[in-house]
Amino acid sequence: MAIQKMQFIRLTTDKSHMDEMLHTALESKLLSAESATALVSQHVKGDPIQEVNYFEEDINVLQGYANLLGISLDASAGCAHEYTKEDIDAKLKQWESDFACFNNSARGNLSPEDEAALDLIRPLNYSDLHSLRYIDIRFGRLPVESIKKLSVLEQEAFIYEVVMQNERYAWVLIATSDGYYRKTMEILQSLFFENIDIPLVDRKAYAEKYRGELNDVYAYCLLGSSKTKLHAYILKDDEDYNLYGFVANSDLERFKGMFDEAITIETMDGYDTIKKPTRLKNSWFFRPFEMFVKMYSLPDYTEIDPTPFLAITYCLLFGIMFGDLGQGALLFIGGLLLEKKTGNQLAGIVGRCGIFAMIFGFLFGSVFGNEEILVPVHQALFNVEHLLFETMNSANTMTLLIGAIAIGVLLTLICQSMNIFIKFKQGHKAEAIYGQNGIAGLVFFAYVIFFVLKFMGMINVPVLFDMPVCLIFIIIPIICFFLKERFEAVEHGEKFTPKAGWGNYALEAFFECFEVVLSFITNTMSYLRVGGFVLSHAGMMLVVMTLMDMVGGASPLVFVIGNLFVMALEGLIVGIQTLRLEYYEMFSRYFVGGGKQFTVMSVD
Amino acid sequence: MSFASGALSAKAKAMYGRRIKHADYQALIQKKSVADVASYLKHETYYSDIMAGINEANIHRGQLEMLLRYDWFNRFSALLRYGNEKSHFYHYIIGHNEIEQIMACLHMIEHGDKLELVSKMPVHLAHYMSFDLFALAKVSDYEQLLEVVRHSPYYQILLESKPRYMSDFDYVGVESRLTKIYYDDLIKTIHSLFNGEKRDKIESMFTVLIELNNIIKIYRLKKYYNASADKIREVITPHYGSFSKEMINKMIEADDADEVLEQLRKSRYKNYVSDQPFMYIEYQAKAINYAINRQTINFSTDPDFVLMSYMVLSETEVDNLVNIIEGIRYHIAPDKIASLLIE
Numbered sequence: 001m002a003i004q005k006m007q008f009i010r011l012t013t014d015k016s017h018m019d020e021m022l023h024t025a026l027e028s029k030l031l032s033a034e035s036a037t038a039l040v041s042q043h044v045k046g047d048p049i050q051e052v053n054y055f056e057e058d059i060n061v062l063q064g065y066a067n068l069l070g071i072s073l074d075a076s077a078g079c080a081h082e083y084t085k086e087d088i089d090a091k092l093k094q095w096e097s098d099f100a101c102f103n104n105s106a107r108g109n110l111s112p113e114d115e116a117a118l119d120l121i122r123p124l125n126y127s128d129l130h131s132l133r134y135i136d137i138r139f140g141r142l143p144v145e146s147i148k149k150l151s152v153l154e155q156e157a158f159i160y161e162v163v164m165q166n167e168r169y170a171w172v173l174i175a176t177s178d179g180y181y182r183k184t185m186e187i188l189q190s191l192f193f194e195n196i197d198i199p200l201v202d203r204k205a206y207a208e209k210y211r212g213e214l215n216d217v218y219a220y221c222l223l224g225s226s227k228t229k230l231h232a233y234i235l236k237d238d239e240d241y242n243l244y245g246f247v248a249n250s251d252l253e254r255f256k257g258m259f260d261e262a263i264t265i266e267t268m269d270g271y272d273t274i275k276k277p278t279r280l281k282n283s284w285f286f287r288p289f290e291m292f293v294k295m296y297s298l299p300d301y302t303e304i305d306p307t308p309f310l311a312i313t314y315c316l317l318f319g320i321m322f323g324d325l326g327q328g329a330l331l332f333i334g335g336l337l338l339e340k341k342t343g344n345q346l347a348g349i350v351g352r353c354g355i356f357a358m359i360f361g362f363l364f365g366s367v368f369g370n371e372e373i374l375v376p377v378h379q380a381l382f383n384v385e386h387l388l389f390e391t392m393n394s395a396n397t398m399t400l401l402i403g404a405i406a407i408g409v410l411l412t413l414i415c416q417s418m419n420i421f422i423k424f425k426q427g428h429k430a431e432a433i434y435g436q437n438g439i440a441g442l443v444f445f446a447y448v449i450f451f452v453l454k455f456m457g458m459i460n461v462p463v464l465f466d467m468p469v470c471l472i473f474i475i476i477p478i479i480c481f482f483l484k485e486r487f488e489a490v491e492h493g494e495k496f497t498p499k500a501g502w503g504n505y506a507l508e509a510f511f512e513c514f515e516v517v518l519s520f521i522t523n524t525m526s527y528l529r530v531g532g533f534v535l536s537h538a539g540m541m542l543v544v545m546t547l548m549d550m551v552g553g554a555s556p557l558v559f560v561i562g563n564l565f566v567m568a569l570e571g572l573i574v575g576i577q578t579l580r581l582e583y584y585e586m587f588s589r590y591f592v593g594g595g596k597q598f599t600v601m602s603v604d
Numbered sequence: 605m606s607f608a609s610g611a612l613s614a615k616a617k618a619m620y621g622r623r624i625k626h627a628d629y630q631a632l633i634q635k636k637s638v639a640d641v642a643s644y645l646k647h648e649t650y651y652s653d654i655m656a657g658i659n660e661a662n663i664h665r666g667q668l669e670m671l672l673r674y675d676w677f678n679r680f681s682a683l684l685r686y687g688n689e690k691s692h693f694y695h696y697i698i699g700h701n702e703i704e705q706i707m708a709c710l711h712m713i714e715h716g717d718k719l720e721l722v723s724k725m726p727v728h729l730a731h732y733m734s735f736d737l738f739a740l741a742k743v744s745d746y747e748q749l750l751e752v753v754r755h756s757p758y759y760q761i762l763l764e765s766k767p768r769y770m771s772d773f774d775y776v777g778v779e780s781r782l783t784k785i786y787y788d789d790l791i792k793t794i795h796s797l798f799n800g801e802k803r804d805k806i807e808s809m810f811t812v813l814i815e816l817n818n819i820i821k822i823y824r825l826k827k828y829y830n831a832s833a834d835k836i837r838e839v840i841t842p843h844y845g846s847f848s849k850e851m852i853n854k855m856i857e858a859d860d861a862d863e864v865l866e867q868l869r870k871s872r873y874k875n876y877v878s879d880q881p882f883m884y885i886e887y888q889a890k891a892i893n894y895a896i897n898r899q900t901i902n903f904s905t906d907p908d909f910v911l912m913s914y915m916v917l918s919e920t921e922v923d924n925l926v927n928i929i930e931g932i933r934y935h936i937a938p939d940k941i942a943s944l945l946i947e
Contacts, residue, residue: 192667
């Protein structure tokens with residue numbers, strides 16, 4: 001279905017064009033590159049480039065300097081200069097000595113408020129405050145209660161100024177003379193003063209001075225680091241520098257057109273051991289449902305994409321269970337609007353389910369729970385007495401439940417057929433023929449269904465139910481289930497006789513067969529919920545309508561709240577129950593997953 | 605008549621429900637530093653509000669204790685918002701602090717240690733006090749003190765007790781008289797605001813306090829000062845409830861402090877008195893008061909009783925936390941700290 005066909009390719013160039021090749025491939029966003037080490041393990045010719053990414057260490061050092069200066073590095077402007085490794089080392093060494101003064105002041109414990117308070121005394125010039133000969137200046141914070149006490153003690157030995165205050169602390173600048181220093185500190189300590197060192201140098205001035213150069217070197221290092229990381233994709237073969245990866249067949253020509261003549265691109269065949277990546281491509285209607293598939297597992301490249309089948313069956317089952325023309329229209333409009341605005345995939349799913357809810361709502365004759373509005377339309381269109389199908393009519397209950405089972409039977413048969421197709425495609429013949437979801441399972445299940453239909457008097461083909469025919473369609477499939485594992489073993493080149501002996505095998509296989517037969521019944525019964533939720537939805541809306549009749553004047557309010565409540569509750573439950581049917585009753589029959597994601601080549 | 609609404613009662617009981625529990629105390633006494641205690645209070649208990657914005661890693665023991673007491677008063681003030689215009693009655697709790705500050709000021713006048721007074725000043729209570737707390741901190745002689753307290757209930761006693769020299773000042777006697785004035789005023793207020801059974805019950809709640817304070821005084825004066833019976837009679841507050849005048853007299857005339865404790869063990873509070881030897885008399889008194897108030901908060905529905913009980917219980921909780929903080933600061937063994945906790 002919609003798994004994109006992939007081509008394994010090799011890009012080759014010389015050393016001088018290697019970075020250009022990597023850059024173009026990166027920018028194309030079309031290549032899922034294979035790492036050199038992974039290729040070597042798959043015996044692809046060549047050696048990975050052994051490089052040390054010294055830029056990473058330099059980036060760490062630069063970020064450390066930025067922290068010291070209280071700035072964040074910004075590489076968005078790119079680098080204006082080119083630097084050799086020696087240039088960078090020399091600069092880092094120079095900055096290490098330039099910024100040494102910051103290392104000596106313990107700045108680690110300062111809160112953002114401390115920093116803000118320090119900023120407020122910047123105009124006084126930090127170095128001037130340190131150079132006073134006879135006056136000692138202290139800066140720090142005091143609990144707010146202590147500030148009130150300070151006013152009582154001020155004239156004793158010092159003067160103070162509150163620089164900043166919040167509800168817990170006040171940041172104060174205190175001036176005292178050398179002679180009163182000890183006494184002042186004694187007072188301050190008794191009032192729980194926390195000293196904050198006034199910096200020896202002004203960090204902001206430093207930050208302004210060095211910011212530009214730091215950013216330039218940082219941008220250069222980031223670029224260098226990216227290049228080095230990309231070199232991990234390169235396999236060197238003599239003088240050739242090769243880049244391997246997968247490109248979608250549909251993108252191949254466009255991809256080739258992006259490179260100049262110095263770079264050759266070849267398609268590579270025969271590398272079957274390298275697992276091909278899976279990229280799903282679906283139409284507008286099916287695309288949001290990829291989310292549900294990926295939640296379960298990404299399909300393998302050799303499988304089929306279950307998204308379209310999931311999308312159709314999900315919408316169908318949801319629509320049946322949530323059949324209401326009005327509520328469906330709201331889901332449709334709301335879901336699609338939200339999808340358009342936010343790109344939310346779940347909203348997209350809700351919008352699409354709304355379409356089916358509208359269709360079945362129309363067929364059930366329900367508009368926001370009202371089952372009278374559409375009566376004339378049904379009478380005119382379908383030539384019926386009242387509605388085409390009255391869900392709450394007790395005479396229809398059995399029809400509804402049998403219909404649900406019929407849907408289950410049909411979906412199970414389709415899933416088994418799909419599984420037979422996929423397994424043959426993948427070369428798993430034993431599974432395709434003898435498995436519970438293979439030909440044996442399909443024959444067994446279909447025959448049982450015929451048997452049930454005969455029992456119900458719906459068909460009558462006597463020859464089909466003769467004992468020999470019965471034995472063929474029941475006993476032979478069960479023998480197939482019983483021996484399936486052995487046939488698989490033979491397919492993998494092992495002996496038909498089990499290693500642990502027939503006794504053990506028979507015991508194990510007997511219970512497995514029992515479980516297989518039982519699961520056909522339980523899985524089919526599981527679809528009863530479809531009918532159940534049709535009744536539940538109609539029942540809940542009946543409650544809303546009854547409440548509206550009871551409250552009289554407030555009925556519009558009950559109508560709105562009731563509908564919103566049912567939509568939210570039923571929408572959630574039906575959504576979850578349908579997903580459960582998809583995963584447990586359908587995926588388990590034909591879908592395995594375990595595919596490798598098509599990941600566009602990136603630096604990370 | 606109830607001065608507090610039902611909401612006040614419900615709120616106080618809800619706040620009591622959030623109290624520090626036994627498991628918290630066990631966790632706290634195992635902490636290794638004051639910062640660890642502060643961090644636990646900040647992250648694991650309802651003290652997180654008061655601790656928000658506090659740098660718990662650098663917090664000083666004294667600052668933490670001050671915060672806890674400040675929070676206690678704030679909780680009390682917050683509860684009073686649920687009361688009515690006569691809730692001012694509950695500011696009776698300020699009285700103890702007023703006397704404490706006046707006594708600290710008197711010591712400062714004699715010894716000149718202003719820093720000691722100022723650093724322990726409860727500035728959050730300044731607004732409610734009957735004199736200017738900050739002016740008190742600036743006092744340098746007795747005359748100035750009298751000037752500061754001129755319009756408070758304590759003025760007359762301090763005027764009458766003015767010494768020739770501060771070294772002759774009778775601290776114990778003056779403190780007792782100030783306390784007596786405070787309790788007399790309090791009982792008078794209770795009589796004017798309440799009546800009937802409720803008045804008796806509230807009065808009895810305070811009488812328990814007065815009695816326990818009296819017993820503490822008797823015990824300490826006997827144990828540490830070997831004071832005479834007459835001297836003891838001068839300093840106690842003569843209000844009698846559970847202990848009759850005869851029983852108090854018997855304690856006053858006891859041969860020694862241990863006999864006082866023995867008589868306490870035989871009283872109606874016998875179930876609340878610890879059998880452990882060497883237990884501080886203050887601990888015993890607080891444990892008795894705590895037990896009585898816990899019973900009240902559990903079984904009473906009257907908002908006034910619930911509020912008063914809650915304040916006693918939560919103040920005991922703050923005392924417990926202060927004991928833990930000091931115990932950890934001075935490296936006391938956890939089991940020793942645990943024995944000081946009242947819960």
